[in-house]
Amino acid sequence: MTRRNLLGLGLGAGSAALLAACGDSGPNEKVTGANQNAGPAATEYSGPNVALAFWNGFTGGDGPFMKKLVDQFNSEHPNIKVTMNVYQWADYYQKVPAAVSTGNGPDLGIMHVDQVATQAARGVVLPLEDLAKTLNLTEADFSPPVWNAGVYNGTRYAIPLDVHPLGMFYNKTVLESAGLDPAKPPANKDEYANALDKLKAKGIQGHWATPFPFTGQMQFSALLWQHGGDLFDAQGTKPLFAEQPGVQALTWLTDLVKNGYSPKNVAQDADVVALRNGKAAFNWNGIWSINTFNQDKALQWGVAALPQIGSQPGAWAGSHQFVQFKQKTKDDNKLAAGKVFINWLSQHSIEWAKGGQVPARKSIRESAEFTALTEQAAIGTQIDYLRFLPATPGIPDVMATVDTAINEAILLRKEPAAALADAAGKAQKLLDANRKKYGA
Known part of the structure; x- marks a missing residue:
C-alpha cells in the first residue's frame, strides 16, 4: 500500500480525466421525472430475481474484505445476485461516467465523497433521499461531518460506508x-x-x-x-x-x-x-x-x-460512500434491490472495518467488536471533527x-x-x- 492513487483519494491531480470521460460540454441531463429512484422497500426485497453490477476500486488489501461481504449477501438473498467488478480508482473514475453516458453503467457502486457533487451535477448518480427516509437514517446514526458530506444542492446522493482518517x-x-x-x-x-x-x-x-x-x-x-x-x-x-x-x-x-x-x-x-x-x-x-x-x-x-x-x-x-447510477431504462426492481444491498452492507460494516477502515455507522463504531480493533478505534476517535471539501462540482x-x-x-x-x-x-x-x- 504505501501510496494510494491521488485521484482515488479525492485529491486534485488527475480529476480532469474524469471530466473528459463525460465530455466537457457541461452537465449531463438532470436526474428528474422518470429517472428518479424507485420508492421504498430498502430493508427487504421480494420481487423477481435481479442481477446487480457493483463497481468499486478496492484493488488493495481491502478488496478481499468487500468480496467476502458480497458473497455473504448473495448467500442470504437468493433473489438478488450482486457481481462485483473492481478497477484501479483512476480507471474507475473514467470508466463509470463513460459507461453511464452510453447507458451501460453499473447499477451501484462506491464513490469517494469528494467526487459525489461532480457526479451528481453531471447526472451520473441518482438521489438517495428515499433510502434515507425509508430507513429513518439521520446524522445521529453516523456523525454530522460524514453524513452531511453526501448532500449536494440540498439533495442526498450518497450514503456513507466508512471514513478513512x-x-x-x-x-x-x-x-x-x-x-x-x-x-x-x-x-x-x-x-x-x-x-x-x-x-x-x-x-x-x-x-x-x-x-x-x-x-x-x-x-x-x-x-x-x-x-x-x-x-x-x-x-x-x-x-x-x-x-x-x-x-x-x-x-x-x-x-x-x-x-x-x-x-x-x-x-x-x-x-x-x-x-x-x-x-x-x-x-x-x-x-x-x-x-x-x-x-x-x-x-x-x-x-x-x-x-x-x-x-x-x-x-x-476521506470517505467511501454508496451511490446508485443513472440507467438507460429505469428498473424499479433493480433500484429497490440495490437499496437492500446498501442497507445490508452498512449494517455489516464491522467486517469492512477489519480491512482498515472506520465504519461510518455509529452503532458499529460503538460495538465491542470495533473497540477490539485497537488501531482502527484509536483513529476513529477523531470522527466528529473530521473535515471534507465542500460539495462543489x-x-x-x-x-x-x-x-x-x-x-x-x-x-x-x-x-x-x-x-x-x-x-x-x-x-x-x-x-x-x-x-x-x-x-x-
Missing part, C-alpha cells in the same frame, strides 16, 4: 531510544515539539515532511483546520487557504525542515519507509496503513489521533493548486505565505470556471 503512526523502538514513553505519544503542540527535540538530540529526524499531495496535502489540511481556517468557503466559491490559518499550518510544516526535524527534499513515500526503517519516529498517514504495518512483524509500532497543534482538534479524512481539480503551494514551500522554494497566495489566485479562476461549466 489521517492518524499519527509512531515507531515505539525509536521513541524509546530517545527516552520517550511509547505508551504516551505526544498529543499536543508542546509535547510534539519536546519529542522532536529529544529525537534530534539523538540524531533522529522525527517527522519527515513530504512535499507531495500524498500525504503532504492531507497534513496541511488537518493543520489548517486545527488553526481555525478552511480550504474554501461553504459554497466552494472562494479559496480561504491563503489566510492566516493556512500560513500558520504551512509554516509549521516547513519549519520541520528548517529546524532539522526533517530532511530536505523528502521523496514520495520516503517518510513511510523512514518510519519502518527506524530513521523517523512519526508519520502522519491514513488508516489504510494499519494492515501494511501489521505485515511487518519486526516493526514495533502504534497509532493515535493526530496531535492538536492548533487551537482546536481537526483531521483530514469540480473542486478536487482545484485542490491541485494547493498541492503546488505545499510542494514549493516544503522544498523551500517559496515562503508559505507567497506560495499560498499564488495558489489562491489560480484557485479562484478555476472555481469561477467550474461554476460556468456545471451551471452552478
Whole structure:
C-alpha cells in the first residue's frame, strides 16, 4: 500500500480525466421525472430475481474484505445476485461516467465523497433521499461531518460506508531510544515539539515532511483546520487557504525542515519507509496503513489521533460512500434491490472495518467488536471533527493548486505565505470556471 492513487483519494491531480470521460460540454441531463429512484422497500426485497453490477476500486488489501461481504449477501438473498467488478480508482473514475453516458453503467457502486457533487451535477448518480427516509437514517446514526458530506444542492446522493482518517503512526523502538514513553505519544503542540527535540538530540529526524499531495496535502489540511481556517468557503466559491490559518499550518510544516526535524527534499513515500526503517519516529498517514504495518512483524509500532497543534482538534479524512447510477431504462426492481444491498452492507460494516477502515455507522463504531480493533478505534476517535471539501462540482481539480503551494514551500522554494497566495489566485479562476461549466 504505501501510496494510494491521488485521484482515488479525492485529491486534485488527475480529476480532469474524469471530466473528459463525460465530455466537457457541461452537465449531463438532470436526474428528474422518470429517472428518479424507485420508492421504498430498502430493508427487504421480494420481487423477481435481479442481477446487480457493483463497481468499486478496492484493488488493495481491502478488496478481499468487500468480496467476502458480497458473497455473504448473495448467500442470504437468493433473489438478488450482486457481481462485483473492481478497477484501479483512476480507471474507475473514467470508466463509470463513460459507461453511464452510453447507458451501460453499473447499477451501484462506491464513490469517494469528494467526487459525489461532480457526479451528481453531471447526472451520473441518482438521489438517495428515499433510502434515507425509508430507513429513518439521520446524522445521529453516523456523525454530522460524514453524513452531511453526501448532500449536494440540498439533495442526498450518497450514503456513507466508512471514513478513512489521517492518524499519527509512531515507531515505539525509536521513541524509546530517545527516552520517550511509547505508551504516551505526544498529543499536543508542546509535547510534539519536546519529542522532536529529544529525537534530534539523538540524531533522529522525527517527522519527515513530504512535499507531495500524498500525504503532504492531507497534513496541511488537518493543520489548517486545527488553526481555525478552511480550504474554501461553504459554497466552494472562494479559496480561504491563503489566510492566516493556512500560513500558520504551512509554516509549521516547513519549519520541520528548517529546524532539522526533517530532511530536505523528502521523496514520495520516503517518510513511510523512514518510519519502518527506524530513521523517523512519526508519520502522519491514513488508516489504510494499519494492515501494511501489521505485515511487518519486526516493526514495533502504534497509532493515535493526530496531535492538536492548533487551537482546536481537526483531521483530514476521506470517505467511501454508496451511490446508485443513472440507467438507460429505469428498473424499479433493480433500484429497490440495490437499496437492500446498501442497507445490508452498512449494517455489516464491522467486517469492512477489519480491512482498515472506520465504519461510518455509529452503532458499529460503538460495538465491542470495533473497540477490539485497537488501531482502527484509536483513529476513529477523531470522527466528529473530521473535515471534507465542500460539495462543489469540480473542486478536487482545484485542490491541485494547493498541492503546488505545499510542494514549493516544503522544498523551500517559496515562503508559505507567497506560495499560498499564488495558489489562491489560480484557485479562484478555476472555481469561477467550474461554476460556468456545471451551471452552478
